[in-house]
Amino acid sequence: MADIFREIDEDLARDRAEKLWQRFQTPIIALAILIVIAAGAWRTYDHYRIKEAEEAGARFQAAAQLSREGKLKEAENALGDIAKSGPAGYALLAKFRAAADMAMTDAEGAVKIYDIIAADTGAEAGFRELAKIRAAVLRVDQADAGELQRRLEPMAQAGQTYRNTAREMLGVAALKRNDFDAASKWLDMIVTDANAPAEIRQRAEALLGLVAGGKK
DSSP states (O other): OHHHHHHHHHHHHHHHHHHHHHHHHHHHHHHHHHHHHHHHHHHHHHHHHHHHHHHHHHHHHHHHHHHHTTOHHHHHHHHHHHHHHSOHHHHHHHHHHHHHHHTTTOHHHHHHHHHHHHTOTTSOHHHHHHHHHHHHHHHTTTSOHHHHHHHHGGGGSTTOTTHHHHHHHHHHHHHHTTOHHHHHHHHHHHHTOTTSOHHHHHHHHHHHHHHHHHHO
C-alpha cells in the first residue's frame, strides 16, 4: 500500500513540475541566456580593462624614460596624452609626474597642475592632500601670508596627513616676516605632536630657538 501512495505522490510531483515548466519555461530560458551574455560581456570588459591598463603602464614608463633622458618636452606631451585618455590611476600618475617635471622650469605651471589635482573630487583624498602640499611648497617663497594661510592652515589641523609639514612651512614663513607669535604657535604644535616625524620635530625645536632670540 505504501508503494502505491509513493507512486501517486511522485506522479503528482511530476505533473506539477511539468505544469510549472510549461508556464515558466520562456522566462527561465531568457534568464539563462541573459546570464550567459552577462558573463561573456564581463569577461570581455575585464580583458579590455587589463589590456588598457597594461598599455597605459607601458606608455607611462616610456614617458618617464623620456623625462630621465632630459627630453622634457617629449615627456610633457606623452604625459599629457596619458592624463587625457589613460585609465584613472595612470592619468593621475601622469599629472603628478608632469607637475614634478614642470616644477624644474615653470613652478607656476606646476602649481596649476597640482591645484587641478587637489580640486578633483574623483581622486582619493590622500592624493589630493599630496597635491596641495606640493603646490604649497612651490609657492612658499613667493606667496603672501594670506595665500599661505588659505593653502596650508586647513592641512595643519589635527588629524590631517601632512599637518606637520604644513605647520613647519607656516612657522618658517611667519619667522621670515618676523611674526614670532605665529611662528611659535605653529612650531609648538609640531613639538607637542607625539606623532610628528623626528626630523621635523628637530627642525621645529631649532627654529623655536630662533623665535626666542627674535623675541628678545
